[in-house]
Amino acid sequence: MATTKRRIQRIAAAAIAATTVFASGGQVSAVTTTASTAPDTTRSLTVAVSTEPSTLDGQVANDRNARVITGNIFESLIRRDREAALSPGLATSWETIDEANWEFVLREGVTYHDGSPFNAESAAYSINRMLADDFETQRGSYIEGIVSAEATDEFTVVVTTDGPNAVLPLQMAQVPMVPLDAGDEINSEPVGTGPYAFGEWQRGQSITAVRYDDYWGDVPAIESFTVRVIPDAQTGLAALQAGEVDLVLDILPEQVDLVPQVASVHATEFSYIAFNTYKEELSDPAVRIAMNLAVDKELLAETVYSGFARPNQAQHLTPESLGFNDEVEAYPYDPEGAREMLAEAGYPDGFAVTLNVPIGRYLYGEETVQLVAQQLGDIGLDVEVREWEWNEYREAGRIPGTEEGAFDLKYGWNSNEWFDPARVASHVTCDGGSSKICDEVVDENFAIGATTLDQTARDEAYQTAWAQLHENPHAIYLLQQDLIYGLAEDLVWEPRLDDEYYVAEMSFS
Amino acid sequence: MGGSSDLVTVRGRVTRSDADDVTEEDGPVQASTPIARRMAWAGRSTVAGIVLRRARDGAITLVLVIVVIFVLTNVVGNPALVYAPVDASDAEIARIEAAFGLDRPFLERFGDYFAGIFRGDFGNSNWQQRPAIDAVLEALPATIQLSILGIAGAAFFGIVGGVLAGARPNSRLDRVTNFLSIGALSVPNFWLGLLLIFVFAVRLGWLPTSGRIGWNSIILPAATLAIVHGGRIFQLVRSATVEEMSKPYVRVARSKGFSDRQVLTRHVLRNTGLTTATIAGWEYVRMWGGAAFAIEFVFAWPGIGTLMINAAHRQDFFILQAAVIVAGAFVIVSNLIIDLMYRAIDRRVGAA
Numbered sequence: 001m002a003t004t005k006r007r008i009q010r011i012a013a014a015a016i017a018a019t020t021v022f023a024s025g026g027q028v029s030a031v032t033t034t035a036s037t038a039p040d041t042t043r044s045l046t047v048a049v050s051t052e053p054s055t056l057d058g059q060v061a062n063d064r065n066a067r068v069i070t071g072n073i074f075e076s077l078i079r080r081d082r083e084a085a086l087s088p089g090l091a092t093s094w095e096t097i098d099e100a101n102w103e104f105v106l107r108e109g110v111t112y113h114d115g116s117p118f119n120a121e122s123a124a125y126s127i128n129r130m131l132a133d134d135f136e137t138q139r140g141s142y143i144e145g146i147v148s149a150e151a152t153d154e155f156t157v158v159v160t161t162d163g164p165n166a167v168l169p170l171q172m173a174q175v176p177m178v179p180l181d182a183g184d185e186i187n188s189e190p191v192g193t194g195p196y197a198f199g200e201w202q203r204g205q206s207i208t209a210v211r212y213d214d215y216w217g218d219v220p221a222i223e224s225f226t227v228r229v230i231p232d233a234q235t236g237l238a239a240l241q242a243g244e245v246d247l248v249l250d251i252l253p254e255q256v257d258l259v260p261q262v263a264s265v266h267a268t269e270f271s272y273i274a275f276n277t278y279k280e281e282l283s284d285p286a287v288r289i290a291m292n293l294a295v296d297k298e299l300l301a302e303t304v305y306s307g308f309a310r311p312n313q314a315q316h317l318t319p320e321s322l323g324f325n326d327e328v329e330a331y332p333y334d335p336e337g338a339r340e341m342l343a344e345a346g347y348p349d350g351f352a353v354t355l356n357v358p359i360g361r362y363l364y365g366e367e368t369v370q371l372v373a374q375q376l377g378d379i380g381l382d383v384e385v386r387e388w389e390w391n392e393y394r395e396a397g398r399i400p401g402t403e404e405g406a407f408d409l410k411y412g413w414n415s416n417e418w419f420d421p422a423r424v425a426s427h428v429t430c431d432g433g434s435s436k437i438c439d440e441v442v443d444e445n446f447a448i449g450a451t452t453l454d455q456t457a458r459d460e461a462y463q464t465a466w467a468q469l470h471e472n473p474h475a476i477y478l479l480q481q482d483l484i485y486g487l488a489e490d491l492v493w494e495p496r497l498d499d500e501y502y503v504a505e506m507s508f509s
Numbered sequence: 510m511g512g513s514s515d516l517v518t519v520r521g522r523v524t525r526s527d528a529d530d531v532t533e534e535d536g537p538v539q540a541s542t543p544i545a546r547r548m549a550w551a552g553r554s555t556v557a558g559i560v561l562r563r564a565r566d567g568a569i570t571l572v573l574v575i576v577v578i579f580v581l582t583n584v585v586g587n588p589a590l591v592y593a594p595v596d597a598s599d600a601e602i603a604r605i606e607a608a609f610g611l612d613r614p615f616l617e618r619f620g621d622y623f624a625g626i627f628r629g630d631f632g633n634s635n636w637q638q639r640p641a642i643d644a645v646l647e648a649l650p651a652t653i654q655l656s657i658l659g660i661a662g663a664a665f666f667g668i669v670g671g672v673l674a675g676a677r678p679n680s681r682l683d684r685v686t687n688f689l690s691i692g693a694l695s696v697p698n699f700w701l702g703l704l705l706i707f708v709f710a711v712r713l714g715w716l717p718t719s720g721r722i723g724w725n726s727i728i729l730p731a732a733t734l735a736i737v738h739g740g741r742i743f744q745l746v747r748s749a750t751v752e753e754m755s756k757p758y759v760r761v762a763r764s765k766g767f768s769d770r771q772v773l774t775r776h777v778l779r780n781t782g783l784t785t786a787t788i789a790g791w792e793y794v795r796m797w798g799g800a801a802f803a804i805e806f807v808f809a810w811p812g813i814g815t816l817m818i819n820a821a822h823r824q825d826f827f828i829l830q831a832a833v834i835v836a837g838a839f840v841i842v843s844n845l846i847i848d849l850m851y852r853a854i855d856r857r858v859g860a861a
Contacts, residue, residue, distance in 0.1 A: 051819050054636045182669045187638055190520025203647055205721055230719055231807040231819060233702050457813040 043490070043508050045225035047501070048245040052229045056190040057175035059130050062138035064249070068227050068501045069207050073113075074176035074192035077104050077123065078169055084320045084419050084497045086169050090118065090177055090193065096453055099164045100147075105173070106155040110177040110216045113197040120151030125176045127159060141423075144175040164451045166458055167422050194222045196503045205229060209503075220504035232392040237486065246488035249501075252363070253306035259486035261286060265495035267483040268320070269415040270312045271362065272475040273355065273372065274427070276408050276436040278401035281351045285472045292331040292343035292476050294379045295372055299333075301479055304364050304371065308482040314473075315466045316414065316424050318480050320497055323421040323449065323462025328470045330477065334434065338379045350380030353408040357385065359394040362413050368478065369411050383409075401436035412479070419501060421462045422450055428465070428474050437474040535834040556852065563848055565751050567841035574837040575626065575830075579619055583611075589693035626834070632827035636820060645813055651721060652812030653839075655730055656801050660793040662735025667742025668785055668794075673751025674743070676773055686743065692742030698800055702733045702807040719809035730808040734801060738792040744786045749781045783851060790847035797840045 003142040020210055051183045053066030058074035061067065079089035089391045091104040101351045127149035135145075150158050161168060171439035174223060179191050190198045200206035228245060230236040233252075248259070254294035256262045275282045275291075282288060297311035298386040311330045313319065319326070342350065353376075357369040366387065373383040388396065399406045416423050426432035430439075431448050447457045484493055531677060589606040606612045609619075625631065631642040670690065674683040693701075709729060710718040717726050753759070762772045802814025809815065813832045819827035 051822060054823070055638050072788060144760075199579070202811075203644070204816065205809075212765055228720060229811075232699075232719075232807050232809065232813055235706060235719045235809055238703070238706045238711050242718050244710075244720075294648055 001269065003065040009323065012479075015030070024180065031234040032304045037352040042223060045222050045247070045503060045506060045508075047225065047227050047247045047249070048230045048239055048244040049227055049249065050229075050231055050233065050236070053207070055187045056198065056201065056207070057178075058186045058190060058192060059139065060187070061128070061143055062174075064499060064501075065227075067127075067499075068249075069198075070176065070190060070192075070210060071194075071500050072196040072225075072503050073190050073194045073198055074178070075194050076173050076176050077106070078173040078237055080173055080419075080498045080500070081494060082494070086173060087394070089173070090123070093173070094169065094172075097158065099453070100161050101179045102159045102168055103152075104159065105155050106157065108155055109214065110193050111214055112193050113191045113212055118177060118181050118193050119154050120157040121154075122159045123177055123179045124149040124151045125180050126182075127157075127175055128258070129178065129182065130175060140176055142171045143170075143435055145169065149355045151498070166450060166453055166454050166455070167418065167420055170418050170420055182385070195502075196225070199224065218504070221507035222503055226428065233328070240486050240488065247501075247506075249483075251445070251484040253308045253484065255486070256306075256308075256484065260489040261487040262484065263487055263490065263495050264308060264482040264484045265497060266318070266480055267415070268318050268417060268419070268497065269413055269483075269497065270316075270318060270480045271365075271368065271411070271413045271478040272312070273369075273478065274407075274412065274434075274436060274475045276401040276406050276410075277438075278406070278436060279353075279408055279473065281347065282408065282482060283351070284345050286341050286345045286480060287347065288473045288476075289471075290338040290345070290379065291332070292473055293334040293338040293379070294333075294381075295375050295476055295478070297330060297478060298369060300368060304367050305479065305481065308484055309479040309482050312477040312480050314477045316427055316469070316475065316477075317416050318420055320456065321416055321419045321421065323459050323466070325466040326461040328466055335379055342379060342381075347380075350382055352382040352384065354384045354386050355409040355411065356393065356396070356407045357387055357411040358390045359387050361390050361393075362411075363481070365411060365413075372411075374477075398433070406436065408433070409476075415499075419498075421446070421465070428469060437472075439468060439472050439474075442472075443469040520837060543623050547741075556849065559848055559852070560845065563681055563845045567838075567845065570841055571834070575623065576619075578705055578830050578833045579622060579730060582830060583618065584615065615787075622830075631831035631834070634820075634825050634828045636823040636825035636828065641825075641831040642835075644816060644828050645831045648811060648813045648816045648832075649835065649839075652801060652805065652814060655727060655734070655805065655810055656793065656796045658727060658731040658806075659734030659801065660738065660789060662731055663742055663792060664789045666735060666739035667789070668746050671743045671785075672744025672750050672773070672778065672781075675756060676746040676769065676777070678751050678754075680692050685746075687747065687851040690740040690747075690820035693736045694744065695740075696737075698733060698737045699803050699807045701736060702730065705733055706808075719765055719807075721809075723810055726808075726810075730810050733808075734796060735805050737800060738796065742785075742788050742792055746781065746785050748782045750777060753777045753781050754774060786850055787847070790850065794840050794843055794847075797836055797843070 021383055047068055049065040049068055051063075051065050053061055053063070053069060055061050056066065056069055056073070061070055076089050076093070077091035081087040086330060088107075090107050090110060092107050094102060094451035096106045097103050104123070106120055112118060112122075117121070118172065127143075127146070129135065130139070130143050131146060131148065145161050145163070146168070147160045147162050149160070152158050159168065159172070178186060182191065188201060193216070194216065195212055196209040197212040199209045199210045207227045207228065210226060210228075211220055211222070213219075228239070230239055230245070233250070235256060236245070236248050237255060237258060240248045249261060251262065275288055277283055277288070279370075286321075291489070292314070301309040301311060304426055313324075313326075314328050314330050315324060319322060342348065344427070355376075357365050357368055359366065362368075365419050369385055373385050378382045396405060397407055397410055397412075414424060414427065425435045425446050428437060429435055429443050430437075442465045445461040445468070447464075448461035452458050452461070483499065487493065490509045491506060492509050496502070496505075547829060589602055589609060589611050603612070617805055622632065627773060631640065631645075633639070634641045634644055636645050667690075670686050674680075674686045677683055706718050706729060710715045713852035716728055717723065718729075758773055761779065763769075767775075801812070802808070802817060804810045805828060806818050813836060817829060817832045820826075822833065
C-alpha cells in the first residue's frame with residue numbers, strides 16, 4: 001500500500017516535472033530540481049477545468065474556467081475579501097464626489113508583468129477600453145451606467161456615471177486593469193498586475209502561470225500553477241485520484257467519498273420555483289404561501305443533495321448579500337397548515353398547475369421537481385411536470401405572465417455574484433424580464449436601491465422588499481446549493497464565497 | 510464462382526501457373542462478398558480513373574456534408590438565441606442576430622459561407638476568437654495520430670487473433686479469443702476508456718490518466734480504440750479465415766503434404782488479404798465517424814473530437830461546422846487511399 005502511494009507520488013512528481021518542462025520551455029535544470037526535491041515549496045499546483053477558456057483577456061472573459069487563470073493574473077481597483085465584502089484592491093480608497101462622479105485613489109508602486117507602471121493613466125485606459133462600443137465582453141453588466149474614466153493626477157482616477165449608480169463599487173471589482181494600449185494580443189498572452197504572470201497556453205490542453213516576483217502584495221507560497229483542460233468529469237476525478245491534478249471544481253455530492261479531500265462552501269447559487277401570479281388560482285398570496293409550506297426543504301437538501309445544500313431563507317438571494325433580511329425565516333414544512341390555507345382560499349380540492357423544468361441544466365433539477373410535485377400533490381394540487389429542452393425552456397420562460405403559454409410554475413436557479421439585490425431586480429419587479437409578479441412595495445424599494453448612493457439606505461430598502469415578498473411570495477423558495485471541490489490530500493485551501501480561485505490563498509502542507 | 514474466374518481473366522496478365530500454386534484450379538479470389546465485387550469493379554480501371562471517379566464522388570459527398578451541417582446549425586436552431594444571455598431582451602437578440610449576419614436570407618448566408626470555404630474562410634469562432642479553421646487544423650494532427658495508432662493496434666490484434674482462431678475453429682484458443690473479442694466490441698467505448706484509466710492510471714499508476722503531455726499519454730486512448738475496433742476486425746477476419754480453410758483447395762494442399770502453417774501463410778492469408786484490408790479500412794473510417802471522438806473526450810485528448818464536443822457546448826457553430834467538414838474531407842480522402850490500397854494488394858495477389 002505504502003509503495004503504491006509512493007509510486008503515485010513519484011508519478012505525480014514526474015507529471016509535474018513534465019508540465020514544468022512545457023512551462024519553462026524545456027529548461028532541463030528546472031525538471032531535475034522539481035523531481036528530486038519534490039515536496040511542498042517547489043511543488044506546482046494543477047487545477048482541472050472542464051472547458052478551455054475562450055479568451056484570457058480578463059476584461060472579456062467571465063466564465064469560471066477562464067477566471068481560474070485571469071483571476072490570478074489580473075486585478076481590479078476593488079476586490080472582495082473572504083466574506084465577500086468590498087475591500088481595497090488596486091485602489092486604496094474611493095468616494096463619491098457628486099451624484100455622477102466617483103474618485104478612486106490608486107495604490108502606488110504597482111507594476112504590470114511587462115514592467116510598465118500602474119497609474120491613473122493606465123487605470124482610466126483600462127476602464128475606457130471596456131466602454132468602447134465595439135468591445136465585445138461577457139462582463140457587460142459591470143460597465144452598465146458608466147460613461148467614462150479620466151486620470152486627474154498620477155494616482156487619482158475619476159469615473160463618471162450616467163446618473164446615481166449605487167453599484168459602481170461592485171462593478172469596479174470586476175473591471176480588470178490592463179497595461180496602456182493593450183491590444184488583442186492579451187487574448188492569448190494576458191498581462192496584468194496580479195500575483196501570477198502568464199506562462200504558456202497549449203491550446204486544447206493546458207495553461208500555465210508563474211509567480212510574479214515584483215508583486216506589490218504578499219508573495220504567494222506556490223511558485224507556479226497549471227490549468228489542465230479535462231472535459232470528462234469522471235476523468236477529472238481519476239486525475240485527482242492519480243495525483244495528476246490537485247484541485248477539481250464541481251464534484252458531485254455522490255462523488256465526495258472518492259476524492260482525497262473535500263471542501264465545500266455555501267455558494268451564491270439558489271434554486272426556486274417562480275409563480276405566475278397572473279394566473280387566477282395563483283393570484284392569491286395565501287395560495288402561494290400554502291405552496292411554500294407544502295415543500296419540505298430540509299428533506300430535499302438531505303436526500304437529493306446529500307446535505308450539500310441548505311434551505312433558502314425565503315429570499316431571492318443568499319445571506320452574504322447586501323439587503324439580506326435576517327429576520328425573514330424560511331417557511332416551515334407544514335402540509336396540514338397548507339391544506340387549511342388552500343381550503344380557506346377557496347380551493348379545498350386543489351387545482352391544476354404545470355411545473356416546468358429544463359432537462360440536464362441544473363444539478364438534480366429533475367429530481368427536485370419530482371419531489372416538489374409529489375409534495376404539492378399531497379396538499380391536493382394536480383401538478384403536471386413538463387420537461388423542456390433548454391433553449392425551448394428559455395424561449396417559453398420569457399412569455400409574460402398575462403399571455404397564453406406562460407409557465408404556471410418555473411423551476412430555475414439564480415446566482416448573485418454581485419452580492420447585491422440590484423442583480424436580481426428583473427425577477428421580482430413589475431417590468432422585470434423574468435418576473436411574473438407586480439408588487440408596489442417591492443417596486444418602490446427596488447427603485448430606492450437602484451438610485452440611492454447611501455449603502456445603508458439601500459440595505460434597508462431591500463430588506464423591506466424581501467419582507468414584503470415573504471407575505472406576497474413570488475416563488476417557492478427552495479435551496480441554497482453548495483459548491484463542492486475535490487482537493488489533493490496536501491492542498492490547503494478554503495473555498496471562497498465569490499467563486500474566485502486565488503492561488504495566492506492556496507498552499508501545500 | 511463465375512465472378513472469380515472473371516477476375517482472373519479480365520486482368521489478363523495473371524498467369525498463376527507456379528508449380529506449387531494450387532489456387533489456379535480452385536478459384537483464387539472469391540467474389541462472393543460485396544467487397545470483392547467492388548474490388549472486381551475497381552480492378553477494371555486504371556489508377557487515374559479510380560482517383561478521378563472517387564474524387565468526383567467525394568466532392569459531391571462533401572458538398573452534401575456542407576449543406577446538411579449548415580442547415581442543421583442554422584435552420585433547426587437559432588444560433589443567436591443560444592448565444593444570448595438568459596435574460597436577454599428581444600432587442601438584444603436582434604442585435605446578436607445582426608452581429609452574426611443572421612438577419613439576412615438563408616440562401617444568401619449559405620452562399621457566403623460556401624464561397625468562403627473556397628478561400629479557406631470557415632468563419633470566426635466566437636468561442637476561441639480566431640478563425641474556426643485554425644482551431645480545427647491545430648487539433649487535426651492529434652486525432653490523426655491517435656486514430657492511426659488505434660487502427661494499427663486494432664489491425665494487429667484483430668488479424669493475428671482472427672487468423673489463428675479461424676485456422677482452428679472450435680479450438681480452445683478460438684473459443685477464448687472469440688469470447689474476448691465479442692466482449693471487446695460489445696462494451697461502450699467510453700466505459701472501456703474509464704475502466705482502463707481506473708486500472709492503469711489510478712490503481713497501478715503506470716500511465717497518465719489523460720491529456721497529451723508525455724509520449725505515454727497516447728497509450729491508453731489508443732489501446733481503447735484498438736480493443737473496440739480490434740474486436741470487430743477479429744470477428745470478420747476469423748470468419749473469412751474459417752470460410753477459406755474449408756475451401757477444397759486447402760484440402761488439396763493438405764493432401765499434397767503441405768503443413769498447416771504453409772497452407773495458412775502461402776494461400777489462406779493471401780486470399781483473405783483483401784477482405785482483411787477492407788475491414789481494417791472500414792474500421793478506420795468508422796473511428797472518424799465518432800468512436801475516436803468519444804475516446805478523445807474521455808481522455809482529454811486535444812483532437813477534433815474534443816474540440817467538436819466543446820464547441821457544441823459553447824454554441825460555437827463555426828468551429829462545429831469547420832470540424833465536421835474537415836473530418837468529412839478526411840474520411841473521403843481516407844476512402845480513396847483505401848481504394849488504392851485494395852488495388853495494390855490485389856496486384857500482389859495477382860503477381861504471386
